[in-house]
Amino acid sequence: MADLNINIGDLQLKNPVMTASGTFGYGVEFADFMDISQIGAIIVKGTTRYHREGNAYPRMAETPSGMLNAVGLQNKGVDYFAEHIYPEIKNIQTNMIVNVSGSAIEDYVETAACVNELEKIPAIELNISCPNVKQGGMAFGVSACGAAEVVAAVRKVYHKTLIVKLSPNVTDITEIARAAESAGADSVSLINTLLGMSIDAESRKPLLSTITGGMSGPAVKPIALRMVWQVAKAVKIPVIGLGGIMNGRDAIEFLLAGASAIQIGTANFIDPTICEKVIKEIDEYLIRHRYSSVRDIIGALEV
Amino acid sequence: MRIFAPENDNKISGMKKYILDLKVTEKLNPHSNYVLLKLTDPDGALPEMGPGQFAELRIDGSKTTFLRRPISINKIDYARNELWLLIQFVGDGTRALGNLQVGDYVNCVLPLGNTFTTDLLDVKGLKSTEDISLLLVGGGVGIAPMLYLGAVLKDAGYKPVFLLGARSASDLLELDEFMALGEVFTTTEDASYGEKGFVTQHSILEKRSFDRVYCCGPKPMMQAVARFAATKNIPCEVSLENKMACGVGACLCCVEDTQEGHKCVCSEGPVFLSTDLKW
Numbered sequence: 001m002a003d004l005n006i007n008i009g010d011l012q013l014k015n016p017v018m019t020a021s022g023t024f025g026y027g028v029e030f031a032d033f034m035d036i037s038q039i040g041a042i043i044v045k046g047t048t049r050y051h052r053e054g055n056a057y058p059r060m061a062e063t064p065s066g067m068l069n070a071v072g073l074q075n076k077g078v079d080y081f082a083e084h085i086y087p088e089i090k091n092i093q094t095n096m097i098v099n100v101s102g103s104a105i106e107d108y109v110e111t112a113a114c115v116n117e118l119e120k121i122p123a124i125e126l127n128i129s130c131p132n133v134k135q136g137g138m139a140f141g142v143s144a145c146g147a148a149e150v151v152a153a154v155r156k157v158y159h160k161t162l163i164v165k166l167s168p169n170v171t172d173i174t175e176i177a178r179a180a181e182s183a184g185a186d187s188v189s190l191i192n193t194l195l196g197m198s199i200d201a202e203s204r205k206p207l208l209s210t211i212t213g214g215m216s217g218p219a220v221k222p223i224a225l226r227m228v229w230q231v232a233k234a235v236k237i238p239v240i241g242l243g244g245i246m247n248g249r250d251a252i253e254f255l256l257a258g259a260s261a262i263q264i265g266t267a268n269f270i271d272p273t274i275c276e277k278v279i280k281e282i283d284e285y286l287i288r289h290r291y292s293s294v295r296d297i298i299g300a301l302e303v
Numbered sequence: 304m305r306i307f308a309p310e311n312d313n314k315i316s317g318m319k320k321y322i323l324d325l326k327v328t329e330k331l332n333p334h335s336n337y338v339l340l341k342l343t344d345p346d347g348a349l350p351e352m353g354p355g356q357f358a359e360l361r362i363d364g365s366k367t368t369f370l371r372r373p374i375s376i377n378k379i380d381y382a383r384n385e386l387w388l389l390i391q392f393v394g395d396g397t398r399a400l401g402n403l404q405v406g407d408y409v410n411c412v413l414p415l416g417n418t419f420t421t422d423l424l425d426v427k428g429l430k431s432t433e434d435i436s437l438l439l440v441g442g443g444v445g446i447a448p449m450l451y452l453g454a455v456l457k458d459a460g461y462k463p464v465f466l467l468g469a470r471s472a473s474d475l476l477e478l479d480e481f482m483a484l485g486e487v488f489t490t491t492e493d494a495s496y497g498e499k500g501f502v503t504q505h506s507i508l509e510k511r512s513f514d515r516v517y518c519c520g521p522k523p524m525m526q527a528v529a530r531f532a533a534t535k536n537i538p539c540e541v542s543l544e545n546k547m548a549c550g551v552g553a554c555l556c557c558v559e560d561t562q563e564g565h566k567c568v569c570s571e572g573p574v575f576l577s578t579d580l581k582w
Contacts, residue, residue, distance in 0.1 A: 025553030029570075032320040033412075045555075053565055060546050060556035062370050067548060071555045074565055217369060269370060269549045270361065272322060272412060 002286035003293040004279070006040070006260055008238045009186035011095060011123050011161040013040035013261060015279050016294055017251070020242050020265030021046055021099035021125060021165075022071065026089050033272040038279065040261065041095035044085075046127050047115070048100075049107040051077040061198035061207035066217025066244070067266060068196050070210040073101050073127075078111045082118060090120035099165070101127040105153050113157040122160055126151065126185075129167030129192035141167035141192075144179035155184035163240065166190040166231070173227050174234035181235045189240035189263065190231060191224045216266045218244040225257055232258020232299060246274070248281020255282075258299040320415065320551070321350050324408045325386065333389075333476045337444070338401040339377070342386045342409065349384055352376050353418030354452035355542055355574040358388065359550040361410040362399045372396040373547050373569070375448040375519075376414065378480070389476070391444035415550050416573050419452050419517055419540050421459055432460035438513040440502050440528050442468040442520030448542055449519055450477060453484040464488070464513070466505055468524065472496035503527045513537055518577075529577035539577040543568045 004015035018041040024030060027042040036042065054074025061068045075081070081098070089096050098115045102108040108126065115124055128150055129141035140146040151164055164180040166173055168191035177188050193214025198207040224243020232239045241259030245251050246267045254262045267274045282294065291297055325342035333339055343349075359371035378387035392398050403409060423435055437456060441449035446467055453463040463485045469475045472495040481487045488507045489497030498505050502524060508531060518528040519542040532539035545557040545568040552570025559568050560581045566572060 023549070023554055025549075025551070029549075029551045029553040033322060054555065054558070057558055057560070057565075058546055059558065060548050060554075062368065062546075064367060065369055067369060069548070069554070069556055074555050074558070266548075269554065272551070 002283050002291060003295075004040075004283060004286075006294055006298075008123075008163065008240065008261055009161045011041070011186075013095060015040040016255065016259075016261040016282065017275050017279050018043055018095075018097075018240065018261055018263045019268065019275060020263040021127070022069075023265040023268050026085060027092055027096070028089065030268070030272050034276045036275075037093035039094055039275045040279075041097050041123075042092070043097045043099050043125050043263065044089070045075055046073045046099045046101040047075050047078050047081050047111060048073055048102055049078055049111045051075070051080065056209040058207060058209055059213075061213070063196070063198060063215060063217070063219065065219040066215055067269075068198050068208060068213040068215050069193065070208045070213035072210070078114045082114060086118055086121070090118070095122055096120065097123045097125055097163070099125045099127050100154075105150055108150050109153050109157055112154045116158050116160065123163060123186075124154075124158060124160070125163040125165050125189060126154060127165050127192070129165055129169075141176065142170050144175045147176045148179040148183040151180050151183035151185050161186045163187045163189050165192055166227075167192050168223060168227055168243075169195045174230050177231040177235050177239075181237050185237060187238045187240055187260075188231060188235065189242060191220070191227055191243045194220055194223065216244070218246050218250075220244045221250060221253075225253060228254055228259050229257040229301070245278070246270075248278045248285060251278050251282055252285050252297065255294065255297050256299070256301040258301070260298050318351050318353060318356070318414055320412065322410065322412050323350075324410050327403050327405050327407045327409065328385065330403065330405055332401075334474065336392050337476065338390050338392075338403075339477075340388045340390065340400070340403060340409075342388065342411075343384050349379060349381065349386055350414065352379060352386075352414035354421060354455045355419040355448055356414035356416045357448075357573065358386075358411040358413035359415060359547070360388075360400060362396045363410075365395060365399045368394075368396040368399065370396075370548055371412065371550065372400065373415070373544070373550060374400075375444075375542070375573075376451050377447040377477075378451055378454065387450075389444060389447040389450075412550060416569055417571065419448075419542075419574050420515075421452070421455050423461070423515065433462075435461055435515070436511065436513045437461055437463050438466060438516045439463050440466045440468075440516060440518040440520070440524075442502060442524045445518075445520030445524070445542070446476060446481075447519075449517065450480055450484075452517055453481065457484050462486075464507070464511075466490075466502050466507065468502035468505075468520070469496075501527065503531050516540070518542070525577075526582050529580075529582060532577065540574050541577050541580070542573045543575060544573065545569075 221244030
């Protein structure tokens, strides 16, 4: 076995595979299928300051090689998380990371401050890029100064590893990445979902209650890969890549492009054991190419 | 699966989930718009599954589909190690399943979802299984889970009564299977079989009183049955079919609005008490 250990700032991962927020619940939903503690890190559902009901159904539409979602950050709020969910998941033997979302700066700050107190949560991923919330979310993530503002404010109250998740629905993602880095992010993760739309021609209606939604799945991989490559060249902090990864080969492509770790999201819906397979396939690639450590291939793309 | 909401006392299935490659042993076309697949696990015994639960089937080789398709458990014969799935053709995914041949394999995640209530002696006020009168109403592909539910109830000593509705006689499927489990009443819109009209117009609803109603079928049908049950003050369990992605309660795409907020049809459903919904 090759050495799959990788660090994201102070966060130590036993392998570069993480699960994307909103696709793996709180990890326990997949416990019947695999040993979830094998995964490098599990990023739980987006958590907001207050309880959110999320958007009306329908929230999902299948697309060629992908899907659109418009969930809208349904969650019971950070207090409920701290009191009821955290005790259930804190003893899972891997990194449990909380995705933090919000509408206004104070929401992000209050939520991050609360999660900071949870001893067994080593990192948060700041969602400044969810396209499915009416105020905020997208607004912060589409401008460099918006991103810098929220990251700086959270940085003041959050003292562990701060990952900032970037939106691809921007003109220049490297600009946002650099702003997040300057404001104190320990890492950036990209891409969040791409804004898309689906129409039912027979009923002449949109398939999502919100009309537009976020696209994910294999169809977005080339865009995600390109953005990871661009951002990795623009920042010094570690980059976490996600967007359409379905197997070990896809994961390797992101690492070669400059990502230090990757997230698997939509693929979990097709195969609940996919993370296990990807870890194994990354290891097999490293052995086949005679690399002793996964760190040797980060950014190893030959151009 | 653990549920974190302490106030949620829905019947959450404690049954373990599996990912299995099941082999098609028989394939029938009971109707131009349906396929009945009989499946087995050549590598072992089929796991424990409850009435109302479903499987998520992977569609292989399709250019136009991506996600799995959720199909209700229609029947299980543990002695023959056989699982029946009754599939209606509604799009490319279900049509692809209709192209499976005997000997082909289909990858299934199962059993998913919660179950219909079959342990009724716990329910306040009801005495022995002999005294409890149960009505199972099905329409369209909604008859699929009603067959398994009927079988489980019969095995438990109850006498399920079935009420099946369809457009025309040729659209009434698996009648012989239902008749083997209990009394069967039918309605057809064109009066070609049974009584004319919709299920809610069948005379049995006035002739007999029931302690509990279970229902699965097109939404307007379930809503009409729920309204009927409400007028008679009887509990009514319905089974919903929302568009799903993960099937295990992780992604929150398939939610239905209930009195307690949005709930996942795949994990906190598909079975709901009609009064819990915002109908």
